[in-house]
Amino acid sequence: MGRLNSEQKGGRLDMGKTTSKKMIPLLILRILWKHADKENMVTMDFICNRLEEDFEAERRMTRLGLQKLVSSNIRQLNLFFQETQWKPDGQKELQICERTVANPNQSGGYIKTYYLNGRLFTDTEIRMLHDSILFSPGIDNNCAKRLLEKLKRCASKYFGSWFEFVKYREMLKRTKNAYIYNYLVEIGKAIKRSRTVSFRYRKNGRLTDKVFKVSPYFLIISGGWYYLICNTDGRDALSHYRIDRMEQVEMNFERGRDFYSVESVDEFFEISKYLEEHPRMSYEEPVSATLLVDETLVEAVELEFRITSKMKAQDNIFRMRIVSTKTAICNWIINLTEYIRIETTSDPSIIELLCYRARCIIELYQKA
Known part of the structure; x- marks a missing residue:
């Protein structure tokens, strides 16, 4: 078979550039998302330069033609945002903002700059989420790194410049259980389906041979750790276990025990009362x-x-x-x-x- 040409490849050239004008709105959004914010706006030339890295314009298209194409797409995007009332943060409508800045080197003495307004999170909110992950002992190191990298993608490349003088010192003993979130999902499914759960448990750092079978009822967070409140098979009271100390968690087909059939539970049961009766999630009085x-x-x-x-x-x-x-x-x-x-x-x-x-x-x- 002969070599596919760019049209046969869906408008992509070998070097990774697209020839489809339909992709321009997405490319513009990606450029503004990554390279611009309210404090660091970008010019039309900057947008065109970055656009040329991913878009192969027609040979007859001039630089002025490309600028007009970008301007037209910005207007269409803003019209779309306005008509759909798209508010990622629930308050501000997403918009590509244009601001005129004085520049004596340009004809007319000014230049237009652009940035994306109405992001899902502000830099301050991302910093708060960032630090919450850093200071959560129930998240293992690898998971924390992945989450932090994903979180940073919600901001422009300038994220952190206002916080560069904040220094962190590792103060937490993090869990080493890399499957904790898989276990949370599995237990959550079991609670929703009223199924029992089986697992092995680590006590004093050692994994026990015993396989625990429980009827799960609640997942809670206390002191930065995840806990399961449940009824252990063979007992007639509520128990609780720390999720990161579990291993080999599995949901069974067996139906779990009804919550209100447990001896220590009645119609007036409140989870807050249980937590008060077990400070620091201890079984001590x-x-x-x-x-x-x-x-x-x-x-x-x-x-x-x-x-x-x-x-x-x-x-x-x-x-x-x-x-x-x-x-x-x-x-x-x-x-x-x-x-x-x-x-x-x-x-x-x-x-x-x-x-x-x-x-x-x-x-x-x-x-x-």
Whole structure:
């Protein structure tokens, strides 16, 4: 067979250029999407230069003819955006904006510049999403990199220039489970279809031999990690498991247990109540405590225990009530005894535990 010519190849030349004028609107949008924003507009010459990289104009077409062709397509695109009221961000109508800028080197003393208005995300919103991914421990490194690259494509090439002085330090211990989002999809399907799910689970870093079978009900996020709230086969109560610690997750054909047939569930069940009863997604009993906190650590306590209420007890000291596990409270107090003191608690044994840990520390370092 003979070699295909450009027309037989659907209007594409060997060098990757198209000869179809129907492609020009898409090429213009791609140029403006990548190379222009409100602070960095591009000229007609710039658009034509970039267009010539992908479009093979007719030999008889002059530069002026190409400019007129581009102008005509810009008008048609704006007319289309106006008629369809296309608002990618839900507020601003997509539009190719034209602005006249003084330029003494041009005939007439001015030059026209262009940019695309009404993008799906502003640079600030992309930065917020970008940082949310960076600071999400439930996303593995490779997945985070892929998401960040895709997210940057939603902005112009100038994205980040306003944030170049922001420096990041890796502070997170990320999950190493590369299949976490596949598992989330599989579990989501099982919840929707009322099917059971089977998986193996990693405890204390080691994968157990036991295969768990559960009836899944809710997927939640707590502390940056994904959890499944479910009923474990053979038990008559709700359980929860961290998704990134699961392996070999599979949806079964077996129908799951009805949610309201679980003993600890009634018609007044609220997921928020369950989370309150399991602070930090722990199976420890929740403990309340009233702390006397030095003002220098008030913000840290608010952040750690997710509380916002406080009362000034005396100069530089605030009274704060928290609800958490005994382990979490002890770990905090033992490290910050100089600044935080327990005033009252629903579980007096927490004081005994603190004293025991303090004695262990003293004995350890006295021996040393």
